[in-house]
Amino acid sequence: MLTTSKTSQNLKPVVLTVALTLVLWLGSKWAFNDWFDNPFKYPAKAASLSATVLFCWCVVLSTRNRLLERYFRGLDKVYQVHKRLGKAAFWLILLHPLFLALDRLPDLAAFLHRLWFIAPQGDRYLLGHNLGVGALLLLVLLLIPTLWVKIPYHRWKRTHEWSGAFLLLLIVHVVVVDRDVAAYPLLRYWLYGLLSLALGSFLSIRFLYRFIGPRYPYRIAEIERIQDVLEITFAPVAQKMSFRPSQFVYLVVHKAGITAEPHPYSIACGYNLASRFKLGIKKTGDHTRSLDLLEPGDKVTVYGPYGHFSDRFLAAERDCVFVGGGVGITPFLGMWHVALHSGEQPASPDTEPSVMALHPEIHPGWTSPRVALFYLVPTQEQASFDNDIKNEVILSHFHGFPAFEERGHHYELYETARQGFITAEYIDRRVPGGVRDRNIFLCGPSPMVSGLIDQFRTLGIPDRQIIIEDFNLL
Template identity: 50%
Template sequence: MLTTSRFHLRFWPVWVSVGAVLGLWIACKWFHQDWFDDGFKYVAKASSLSATTLMCWCLVLSARFRALEDLFGGLDKVYQVHKRLGKLLCLVLAPHPLFLAAHRLPDVSAYLGYFAPAATLQDRYALGKDLGLAALIALCALVALSLRLIMRYEAWKRLHGWLGPVFLLVMVHVHLVDADVARYAPLRVAFWGMLLAGAASWVYIRLLYERFGPRHAYAVESIETVGGAREITLRPLGRPLDFKASQFVYLVIRTPPIPPEPHPYSIASGYSPDGRFKLGIKEVGDHTRSLAHLAPGDRTDVYGPYGRFSEPFFNRGRDCVFIGGGIGITPFIGMWHVALHSEERLRPDGMDSQLKARHPELSSDWTAPRIALFYVCRTREEASFDDDIRAQAEQSPLGGLEQARQAGFDYVLHESQTHGRFGIPHMRDVLGDRFPGRLFFLCGPTPMMEALAARLLDEGVSPLDILIEDFNLV
């Protein structure tokens, strides 16, 4: 759906929690003057405490909690932090068994014997050690498979479902080994609080989310297929979705043979008080291909909305450059609509304060930033939303693309097969001396976004002014 970004990822809540756990552990040992004789154990224990904290974060971050979306700057950023912690987790955890057995060196056979299964249920510590090693092996296998293999989204999601049973092994391991976590009450309370939060997050997202998550009942109003993409318009059957331009939702369709699994899709329309919105979906996998069986009138469940991509557009008062590659154009269509319809707004004194806070773009005292929208496709035939973008300009108070351009709203369809790889010169050709000082929003294929971000940095654009929608999970 979207792209990979290294910008604006907030790891500080994770590092603060890891530091707090390690600090509490050392403080407990100091208070009780309960120091290890074996120095290797400090590395082993620090490894296990840190890795378990990271694993708890991985589970909590996967649960789509709104508070965490606010804390990390959007659900796409939440998942990118989750993904990077998964890569780090095995590296942090590996020293735990290696250093626990280090006191047996230089006797290599005795050292290796530590890792042999005890094959007994009578010794709590030995059983806990075996379960811990099993959890480490299973965790490394899951991380390696999910990060190294090319797989369908459905397979990737099922693979992640096994993280819960692995985490259960970790919890049983912590209980059985009866180590520092059990010995010190403050550490025990804090650590088991984290473990239970992680377990509860897994139960929520795997078993309870579809029933108790932010669900809205919708029906398919119309379907249009253009250039290999489907434009699906949905209408509410009950409480409408209160969304902002560029946000995305998880769509669940219960019409066989379409798999009834939540899939994320960007909203390709501006805010509508009646709750109607459009999704732009390109056929790239089994689920998107199965949508050929969808028909008007079919019921769907929509979960969300999620995403913070458009907040700088609404709140920072800066002119913008939007660059959408392929299906990555969809988050920009709603913002393009909002900007072009700047004369169709409500009087501030006639708006509910809550509505104005949530949707400043509806108020006549909000000034739309000027926009340069670049739609990058290989050929015109692949530009599924070109007609929509042009139609919005025609239907706006401005009256057409030329009038929109004169008002400061530029639109360019860049066909890379004809005009070459899109880059800074193409932006400067359109913007001229209006290039500096703008916010740059990027969404599209990963190589394209990474190359553009690098070129923008070379041009002196601040990383804070480069906004990238980032939903490359697999």
């Protein structure tokens, strides 16, 4: 079932392209003095043009493009925009046939007939109409599992890949109908350009990404099984991947019994010059449970890294509060390691300048902000990473919790079954000096994140101090 973030996103480029499309359309009708006799066609065409542009954006946003990731400040934000636009486009495209058929009312039979397939009898427009009906039916079939049915990730992903068939039907529908878009040169070049970009983007992510995407061969160095969580350490086979704490990768496993489709997982450690990294994977679905077959030495391909969640932490501009719910704790583990081992692993003199630029935490003069970490779980038995978090404190230069707390850090395991839902007021009381001058980092279930955002705003925390990792694909 599709869940979309309630946090605001920068949609200016999307709004501008939709607005420009509508301006080109209405301007062309004015320039050619080509107005409709049927007034219902105006909202019908406006809906279809807007939906087409939004669908083009959806496909382009799925390419994991670095420029788009940087603009939207993280691939998680890109996918939230992708989901939001997809839902909006779906409801808009439904309006197109409804308004085209409204002039048949009050004759209900004629109205419904206009919404279905019509024998073309050599009429190009009716052939295009049928293609549009087919595209709409395919879209409904593809989106029912996404919008209203909870299905495993790998099945959702397979149905999502059929969106390319919808895109092709949409393009053929626009070309065959040969009406508004084809009749006006500026609108035709503009919309055909957007559709071509979308088609190229789909072919790139569906067929070429596995060859041209940022990929690295790795092997499993260590694997530890803790209840329903796999903690897997990976070592590079050849080229090393440079990653920042909290980033995530797409993992492809090359082993019989495990599907080779890419799945996203957050890196659960800080950067090291050996480029080894750790993933904490909870066995929740068919694919993640199949990962139990993995053994040391198994080969994998890693795509990425992606994400900008730790940028503000590494900037060390303010002290920080980390709130991780359930498996949402994993992006914090790398930042937690960096915070507690600040200054312990400075770069060597021969470290490449590009690595130094990407990793301020390995500069000898970098000092971590103070961090308060809250790990939210229903019960202590489900706190798979509690020991890892505590061990970081013990192994750090603080050598235990007293000196760690004296420095201004704080760690708390919060059990929601016993303590109830956590609140911003509670966090404010527990953090030394309160939260008002700190950056607040949130990752976890969408209801938890949305609720805490509202509560922190009520406490007077400005939006610029609230940083969210919102990588919920479904």
